[in-house]
Amino acid sequence: MTKPNGISACSRRRFLRKSAGTMALLLAARAHLPHGAFAQSGGPEVTGAKLGFIALTDASALIVAKEKGFFAKHGVPDVEVLKQASWGATRDNLVLGSEGNGIDGAHILTPMPYLMTTGKITQNNVPLPMKILARLNLDAQAISIASAYADLTVGTDAGVLKKAFADKKAAGTPAKVAMTFPGGTHDLWLRYWLAAGGINPDADVETIVVPPPQMVANMKVGTMDCFCVGEPWNAQLVNQGIGYTAVNTAELWAKHPEKSFALRADFVERYPKTVEALLMAVMEAQQWCDDFANKEEMALIVAKRSWFNVPKTDIIGRLKGDYDYGNGKTVAQSPHFMKFWRDAASFPFKSHDAWFLTENIRWGKLPPDTDIKAQVGAVNGAELWRAAAKTLGVTDIPASDSRGPETFFDGKVFDPESPETYLASLAIKHTA
Incomplete structure (x- = not known):
């Protein structure tokens, strides 16, 4: 039998079965693609991340x-x-x-x-x-110091801490300096600052890892002597009267x-x-x-x-x-x-x-x-x-x-075309 539009009932059933199968495949594919992958043509392949x-x-x-x-x-x-x-x-x-x-x-x-x-x-x-x-x-990370060192008024020169840290180490309680991840930016700012002041971060102090939101709480209970982290945690330390900012990292390397x-x-x-x-x-x-x-x-x-x-x-x-x-x-x-x-x-x-x-x-x-x-x-x-x-x-x-x-603030120059020259100019570094 042929319908008025010229399509036979048999052909129509085959067309509907084929269309249903195609739609099922499309829906199955969509279910296995993340974040709504069927974005409009020419747009993002997925709509989220x-x-x-x-x-x-x-x-x-x-x-x-x-x-x-x-x-x-x-x-x-x-x-x-x-x-x-x-x-x-x-x-x-x-x-x-x-x-x-x-x-x-x-x-x-x-x-x-x-x-x-x-x-x-x-x-x-x-x-x-x-x-x-x-x-x-x-810019705008900072190195903060515990209130116990308020009399030293620590700034860009970490060397003013050298004797105090040496005394702590000699007493068997080395100073603890905190950063957020080994080899990360805060670790490198802290190490650069200490080393420029003649303090070896691998030998003269104990370097510890503390997540950024936990810095202030740890300083409050006295588990560290200084830390390097981004804001707002340095400002919060000051606002709670627990310590002070020694240096804004942009003072070590502008921009x-x-x-x-x-x-x-x-x-x-x-x-x-x-x-x-x-x-x-x-x-x-x-x-x-x-x-x-x-x-x-x-x-x-x-x-x-x-x-x-x-x-x-x-x-x-x-x-x-x-x-x-x-x-x-x-x-x-x-x-x-x-x-x-x-x-x-x-x-x-x-x-x-x-x-x-x-x-x-x-x-x-x-x-x-x-x-x-x-x-x-x-x-x-x-x-x-x-x-x-x-x-x-x-x-x-x-x-x-x-x-x-x-x-950098201590006069050292890093030329990206000659990293080895920069490395050779640094007095304190890791030794195997």
């Missing part, structure tokens, strides 16, 4: 991108920004990946993607290739790189359009965070219980560049406030990554024969940043992957 963060002010761009709708604007509304307990937990969840109930990427200490890619900090030394897509900020936004390399390879969307959202959030007209709102957002769970007063002052060091020193409108976008803060300069690798060679975290150029070439995604910035309409895109030679 799981991104980790630690409660530190330099994670603000990821939080703001979620709260202010920048992820949604760029076609990835299902991004989850998930609090991590420590940098170790961040590493472990990156190893798991979102398919293993972990995360796809994170706000992260810049050296960590390299240490993971080389397998230096992963279980059984199994490498996990990572990709750095953007820098999240410049220094700090945290990065990184993803698992397999995610980057699998979802290039999604990666571009994530990058554009983060870039817009960085621009928003860098606008001083937004600082009050930004502080209110990240201070929420769901994010940092701290009083706004622990965040807003230093966010605006107003520093109360807690030892009688105050600086209004300091040039060393946290930069999210200005001064090319978002661009992941390869020369900066080369310094982090060189310092990790200095302290024995990486072997002396590490091919710095090859490692940076594999992990640093400057070309991805440029492509996303161009799509976003950014005009001030750095032409070079290098910011050139960098000068």
Whole structure:
């Protein structure tokens, strides 16, 4: 029998069975693809990703991108920004990946993607290739000192602590100095500062690991003598009267790189359009965070219980560049406030990554024969940043992957073209 439209009943039944089968296959495929992978044609391959963060002010761009709708604007509304307990937990969840109930990427200490890619900090030394897509900020970490050392008025010169630390070691109770992860940025700032003052961080003190949100509580009960961490924890220490800030890390190296936004390399390879969307959202959030007209709102957002769970007063002052060091020193409108976008803060300069690798060679975290150029070439995604910035309409895109030679507070110069010369100039370093 033929229907009025010219299609036989038999043909119609075959067509319906075929259509139903096709739809079933499509639905099955969709169920096995993460984050709603059937995005509109030409858009992101998936509509979300799981991104980790630690409660530190330099994670603000990821939080703001979620709260202010920048992820949604760029076609990835299902991004989850998930609090991590420590940098170790961040590493472990990156190893798991979102398919293993972990995360796809994170706000992260810049050296960590390299240490993971080389397998230096992963279980059984199994490498996990990572990709750095953007820098999240410049400057504004700090080294804080316990109130017990108030009479020394410690500043950029760590040498004033040398005798006190030597006395503690001689008494069998070596000074404890805390950082957030071995080989991470805070570890390297603390080590550089101590070594410049003639204190060997491997021999003269005991270096311990404490997650950022636990720094103040540990200082309060007297388990450490000093620590290096990002904000708002240094400000909180001062606000609670437990200690004081010795030095803003920008006083050691002005406009220094700090945290990065990184993803698992397999995610980057699998979802290039999604990666571009994530990058554009983060870039817009960085621009928003860098606008001083937004600082009050930004502080209110990240201070929420769901994010940092701290009083706004622990965040807003230093966010605006107003520093109360807690030892009688105050600086209004300091040039060393946290930069999210200005001064090319978002661009992941390869020369900066080369310094982090060189310092990790200095302290024995990486072997002396590490091919710095090859490692940076594999992990640093400057070309991805440029492509996303161009799509976003950014005009001030750095032409070079290098910011050139960098000068530190003690006069040392790091030339990314000659890391070995820099290493040779350093008096205190790891010895096997």
